[in-house]
Amino acid sequence: MQFTYKQKVFLERHHGAAMTSLRQDGAPHTVRVGVSLVDGMLWSSGTAGRERTAHLRRDPRASVMVFDSAWSYLTVEATVTMIDGAEAAESSLSLFRVMQNRGSAFQTLLWEGKEKTTDDFLRIMQEERRLIYQFDPVKVYWLY
Numbered sequence: 001m002q003f004t005y006k007q008k009v010f011l012e013r014h015h016g017a018a019m020t021s022l023r024q025d026g027a028p029h030t031v032r033v034g035v036s037l038v039d040g041m042l043w044s045s046g047t048a049g050r051e052r053t054a055h056l057r058r059d060p061r062a063s064v065m066v067f068d069s070a071w072s073y074l075t076v077e078a079t080v081t082m083i084d085g086a087e088a089a090e091s092s093l094s095l096f097r098v099m100q101n102r103g104s105a106f107q108t109l110l111w112e113g114k115e116k117t118t119d120d121f122l123r124i125m126q127e128e129r130r131l132i133y134q135f136d137p138v139k140v141y142w143l144y
Contacts, residue, residue, distance in 0.1 A: 001137040003040070010066070010074050010144055011037045015099055017066040019044060019133075021055035021080075029055055035066055036098040041134050042076060043095050048084065048129040056080050056133065064135055072144035076137050084131035091132045092125040093118065 020030040067073040108115040
């Protein structure tokens with residue numbers, strides 16, 4: 001399933017979201033995350049040790065609700081594919097460049113409120129065992 005033009009516009013403008021994965025007993029586990037469209041795909045960042053990562057390795061179903069500061073939202077029910085291993089750091093660089101509105105011409109990114117060079121950022125992503133959650137939409141609904 002692909003996002004419509006209007007849905008893409010909403011996702012390009014709004015990055016705050018709540019993500020729900022499923023615990024082993026089926027109970028929801030919800031956390032706040034940041035999301036962005038990267039090459040038309042909805043991505044978020046996590047680490048190998050996060051609880052939601054363990055949930056998604058067991059059951060790749062999740063929902064993510066992207067919201068604005070008013071009452072508009074867009075919910076994506078999805079199957080999550082994880083991008084990890086060797087390509088995860090470069091993928092994280094792509095994601096955070098979009099989230100921070102910094103194209104490849106920028107030689108720095110913000111991390112924990114401080115400017116980091118591209119090389120430092122990539123090193124941090126590897127040290128933190130960062131990975132990407134890619135949401136493959138099954139159903140999308142919204143109010144905006």
